[in-house]
Amino acid sequence: MQSVWKILSLLLLLLILYGMSCMDLNKSNHSQISGISQPSTPEEKHYQYYCAGCHGVNLNEFVNKDWMFANNPEEIAQIIKQGEDEMGMPAFGKALSDKEINRLTDYILSKSKQLAEAPESDASDQSNQIYDEPEFWVETMVTGLEIPWGLEFLPNGDMLIAERNGTLSRYTSDGKLIQISGLPPVRDRGQGGLMDLQLHPDYSENGWLYISYSYFDDENSGNSNTAIIRARLDSDQLTHIETLYRGKPALSTSHHFGSRIEFDTAGYMYFAIGDRGRRDEFPQSINNSNGKIHRLFDDGRIPPDNPFVGRKGAEESIYSYGHRNPQGLALHPVTKEMWSHEHGPRGGDEINIIQKGENYGWPVISYGINYNGTVFTDDTAKPGMLQPVLYYDPSIAPCGMAFVNSDRYEGWKNNLLIGSLSFQYLERVVIENNEVVHQEKLLDGIGRVRNVRVGPDGYIYVAVEEPGRILRLVPVEE
Numbered sequence: 181m182q183s184v185w186k187i188l189s190l191l192l193l194l195l196i197l198y199g200m201s202c203m204d205l206n207k208s209n210h211s212q213i214s215g216i217s218q219p220s221t222p223e224e225k226h227y228q229y230y231c232a233g234c235h236g237v238n239l240n241e242f243v244n245k246d247w248m249f250a251n252n253p254e255e256i257a258q259i260i261k262q263g264e265d266e267m268g269m270p271a272f273g274k275a276l277s278d279k280e281i282n283r284l285t286d287y288i289l290s291k292s293k294q295l296a297e298a299p300e301s302d303a304s305d306q307s308n309q310i311y312d313e314p315e316f317w318v319e320t321m322v323t324g325l326e327i328p329w330g331l332e333f334l335p336n337g338d339m340l341i342a343e344r345n346g347t348l349s350r351y352t353s354d355g356k357l358i359q360i361s362g363l364p365p366v367r368d369r370g371q372g373g374l375m376d377l378q379l380h381p382d383y384s385e386n387g388w389l390y391i392s393y394s395y396f397d398d399e400n401s402g403n404s405n406t407a408i409i410r411a412r413l414d415s416d417q418l419t420h421i422e423t424l425y426r427g428k429p430a431l432s433t434s435h436h437f438g439s440r441i442e443f444d445t446a447g448y449m450y451f452a453i454g455d456r457g458r459r460d461e462f463p464q465s466i467n468n469s470n471g472k473i474h475r476l477f478d479d480g481r482i483p484p485d486n487p488f489v490g491r492k493g494a495e496e497s498i499y500s501y502g503h504r505n506p507q508g509l510a511l512h513p514v515t516k517e518m519w520s521h522e523h524g525p526r527g528g529d530e531i532n533i534i535q536k537g538e539n540y541g542w543p544v545i546s547y548g549i550n551y552n553g554t555v556f557t558d559d560t561a562k563p564g565m566l567q568p569v570l571y572y573d574p575s576i577a578p579c580g581m582a583f584v585n586s587d588r589y590e591g592w593k594n595n596l597l598i599g600s601l602s603f604q605y606l607e608r609v610v611i612e613n614n615e616v617v618h619q620e621k622l623l624d625g626i627g628r629v630r631n632v633r634v635g636p637d638g639y640i641y642v643a644v645e646e647p648g649r650i651l652r653l654v655p656v657e658e
């Protein structure tokens with residue numbers, strides 16, 4: 181029996197080494213994460229290798245879980261084996277034997293129970309902790325949120341917060357959280373729900389607030405995709421709602437909605453939609469909305485110089501294609517170029533600079549592999565497909581993105597900040613001439629970072645999950 185395990189662990193080790201050697205070919209712009217504690221048992225290894233990227237290195241997603249599909253060990257093992265395609269849970273029946281799956285199931289159940297019973301570590305512990313270079317402390321601004329997604333700042337200093345479950349609220353300067361009504365029905369399922377918020381660059385004149393969310397195709401089908409609306413705020417009520425865009429086709433899948441919104445200096449509105457979990461069907465074809473970054477006029481019209489206007493069957497809002505699931509979009513404060521990042525598969529998250537009409541290669545080229553460890557492409561580069569500025573292996577699960585355009589943080593001007601869902605930190609990226617010259621972890625272990633914004637007051641605001649809260653980084657000198 182013991183020797184079987186030895187052989188299995190050896191095989192796994194070889195597989196990992198093989199995977200690493202494959203993925204290191206011509207990958208100079210490659211980022212590694214260190215500091216994950218070494219797993220010891222085979223099931224711990226399996227968990228860390230196959231599952232941790234999505235379910236959390238500390239089994240976060242399984243602690244105190246309301247099981248949706250599985251109510252007993254047999255059903256859990258079944259889900260692991262067959263996956264839950266509509267939700268984005270891959271199948272592992274080819275990567276793991278039934279025995280390994282049963283052991284993994286026992287491990288998840290016992291470990292998550294153990295973690296649930298452990299004395300609770302206070303998530304706000306990190307508040308008041310001082311970080312260095314530059315020194316700042318973390319102020320907890322808002323607590324009691326579900327999954328905060330969109331963050332925006334009104335001219336009077338109030339903060340708008342969109343939570344994925346469909347709650348839109350205004351946080352006032354005197355500390356009240358007031359709910360805003362009038363949203364259209366939001367499909368809060370899987371990775372979808374109420375997502376990003378963005379004010380029009382001339383908000384103080386025209387009052388337009390832009391919102392992305394998962395719309396219901398029709399309530400009966402339950403199919404969905406990302407929609408963009410704009411609306412005005414009147415006494416904490418959305419009025420003058422205009423639907424500017426609806427991603428097509430609507431699908432029953434519950435993942436990869438993308439959906440950040442950003443304006444450029446010419447006033448065009450950009451937004452991202454993920455591949456909706458259908459990588460072989462959508463991202464490389466321009467006849468649909470998925471796996472794309474789109475560009476529209478602020479009122480939803482198609483700019484006549486969009487790259488695929490007039491092309492037969494084309495979705496004319498498309499600005500760039502071949503994307504997987506972009507959840508970061510930010511305009512560089514100096515170059516005024518549009519930067520984005522996207523979730524890769526296992527390995528292969530990317531930071532990209534978005535250019536008109538370009539193909540970013542998903543899934544023809546990728547620095548990642550399938551979740552179950554198998555390879556879907558040998559190519560990391562091909563003519564006609566753009567390379568990322570940086571890719572991450574292992575995946576950090578990037579979410580939210582902002583450039584530090586204020587002078588509040590010494591030495592951070594024009595640095596890029598990126599949230600990591602899976603490794604639970606904020607990444608600071610220093611860029612010179614569109615190349616990454618330094619990377620650094622901030623707020624390590626803070627929780628799943630969903631969004632980062634720099635407010636009009638120049639402070640960095642971070643939206644974190646479990647428990648849902650908004651933090652602000654305050655330089656110590658102040």
Ligand code: HEC
Pocket residue numbers: 226227230231232233234235241246247248249250251256257259260264267268269270272284288551
């Ligand atoms: C690509 C991301 C991803 C990976 C990798 C992944 N899962 Fe999942 N898994 C999901 C999603 C999404 C769901 C559905 C939502 C949920 O329950 O969190 C899910 C659901 C599940 C469920 C059912 C939960 C329920 O509520 O009934 C189990 C059990 C599970 N995963 C175990 C695993 C195990 C074990 C691994 C590693 C072998 C793994 N998952 C790897 C994304 C992933």
